[in-house]
Amino acid sequence: MLDQNKTPLFDAIMYYDSKRPAYFRIPGHRYEKGINPRWREVVGDKIFGFDLTETPIVDDLHNASGAIKDAQDLAAELWGADYTHFLVNGSTCGNQVAVITTAVNGEKVCIPRNAHKSALMGLILGGARPVYIAPYIEDEWGLQGGITAEQAEKMFQENPDCKGLMVVSPSYYGITSNIAELARVCHSHGAILMVDEAHGAHCYFSDKLPGGAIAQGADIAVQSIHKVTGSFTQSSMIHVKSELVDKAQLEANLHLVQSTSPSYVLMTSLDMARHYMATEGVMMIDRALELARDARERINSIPGMRCATKEDLEGKAGIYKLDETRLTISAARLGLTGFALKEMLFNDYNVDLELADYRNVLAIVTFANEKEDLDRLVEALADIAKKYESGSPLPPARRLPAQPEFVITPREAYFSKNKRRIAWSDCRGHVMAEYIAPYPPGIPLIYQGERMSDDVWEYLEEVRARKGHIHGPSDVSLETVLVVD
Numbered sequence: 001m002l003d004q005n006k007t008p009l010f011d012a013i014m015y016y017d018s019k020r021p022a023y024f025r026i027p028g029h030r031y032e033k034g035i036n037p038r039w040r041e042v043v044g045d046k047i048f049g050f051d052l053t054e055t056p057i058v059d060d061l062h063n064a065s066g067a068i069k070d071a072q073d074l075a076a077e078l079w080g081a082d083y084t085h086f087l088v089n090g091s092t093c094g095n096q097v098a099v100i101t102t103a104v105n106g107e108k109v110c111i112p113r114n115a116h117k118s119a120l121m122g123l124i125l126g127g128a129r130p131v132y133i134a135p136y137i138e139d140e141w142g143l144q145g146g147i148t149a150e151q152a153e154k155m156f157q158e159n160p161d162c163k164g165l166m167v168v169s170p171s172y173y174g175i176t177s178n179i180a181e182l183a184r185v186c187h188s189h190g191a192i193l194m195v196d197e198a199h200g201a202h203c204y205f206s207d208k209l210p211g212g213a214i215a216q217g218a219d220i221a222v223q224s225i226h227k228v229t230g231s232f233t234q235s236s237m238i239h240v241k242s243e244l245v246d247k248a249q250l251e252a253n254l255h256l257v258q259s260t261s262p263s264y265v266l267m268t269s270l271d272m273a274r275h276y277m278a279t280e281g282v283m284m285i286d287r288a289l290e291l292a293r294d295a296r297e298r299i300n301s302i303p304g305m306r307c308a309t310k311e312d313l314e315g316k317a318g319i320y321k322l323d324e325t326r327l328t329i330s331a332a333r334l335g336l337t338g339f340a341l342k343e344m345l346f347n348d349y350n351v352d353l354e355l356a357d358y359r360n361v362l363a364i365v366t367f368a369n370e371k372e373d374l375d376r377l378v379e380a381l382a383d384i385a386k387k388y389e390s391g392s393p394l395p396p397a398r399r400l401p402a403q404p405e406f407v408i409t410p411r412e413a414y415f416s417k418n419k420r421r422i423a424w425s426d427c428r429g430h431v432m433a434e435y436i437a438p439y440p441p442g443i444p445l446i447y448q449g450e451r452m453s454d455d456v457w458e459y460l461e462e463v464r465a466r467k468g469h470i471h472g473p474s475d476v477s478l479e480t481v482l483v484v485d
């Protein structure tokens, strides 16, 4: 047992800061002295002393043997892993590393169609051949559900040479798959289970939550510590608990996707967030749950408004458990799309939610929310419900398009020398050289190397028409796209 009260990286930096050597290294700002005074005036000076480079005192992320190693070991113990690496390029680089450590150069790897675009980037980097698997769709809320053990078993029967399976659990909406069952299936085929747990680092701290992936048998879990606990944006962790994962290759792969000048501000924020979770996590998560449960109940008592419950979702569409700190809210009965509701909440009530889809908006509740935040959300929803009480129900959502035809691997398409720019209106039937993902949540509807179908085109055309935010194409207005001849 390690002493979770320790904060090795924070302490090392505080010690270095107390020495205040004459500084001739990078970064150029020499503690706070080179920082624009306008910024210093607002935020104070102390934080800038944390922005250092590798010194013997503060260790080196790429060859950790001191304070960073100790901080990572504490994190590994807390999340139950064999070993943990800090990530300064978000779960984005963690997912890339998970994929390229599992399969490269034409080897097969199974990727869910609700994967974040970072999984696709891993396919491009490593050149693995994807086998796609689609989560079930929960029709009432229009949400992507889970991946089941039966689906995974069928996929391995059809692709016995598949090296691993990735699942997103929990999803943005707090939907989990049954990780223990998926781990059992993967391991019976000698394959690695990678869990994109970007939204799930807090699930280890309450038995009222779905439970953590590593605790349930996943080989690799990638967590955006910044999304659900108290670390800074871009700071994440990759945890490994496995005999199947090549540790040396994984570490080498981390060099490929991370800066050689990793931010000590980000890494310290991971050390401190780990300490906070270790010492007060259970209480903090309980608090978040209490706030979310109370708000859910109040929203569900507003005529016309609905907030998804465990009873609404669990056991349907491959959904194992729901993380109740995610509030999926719908005003579809009042005729409001999620897009309209989100905009109204922000513009008219100063309430800012994480994302919207056609039917729903999503509020993420963390331990750091105040009851007053939830009160403001509930009151705004009540007011909106009153204004729209005579609205008629929203027509059903357009179904997510079927998976388009696979033609060449994402890497072959991405690096093809036969790329050509054509009008968006002409791209049906062509093989795409770019992925296209409405953002958030950043889930590609078409990957590089797939043939543009009518189905996907019409879906994206709707996003384009309402000027939805799109990631992937170099022409984000989607007037033109790159295709492969």
Ligand SMILES: Cc1ncc(COP(=O)(O)O)c(C=O)c1O
Binding pocket: 089, 090, 091, 092, 093, 095, 116, 118, 168, 171, 172, 196, 198, 199, 223, 224, 234, 235, 236, 441, 442
């Ligand atoms: C499911 C999922 N995976 C991975 C990521 C990438 O995480 P990060 O922002 O930490 O790079 C996101 C970001 O939104 C996500 O939603």
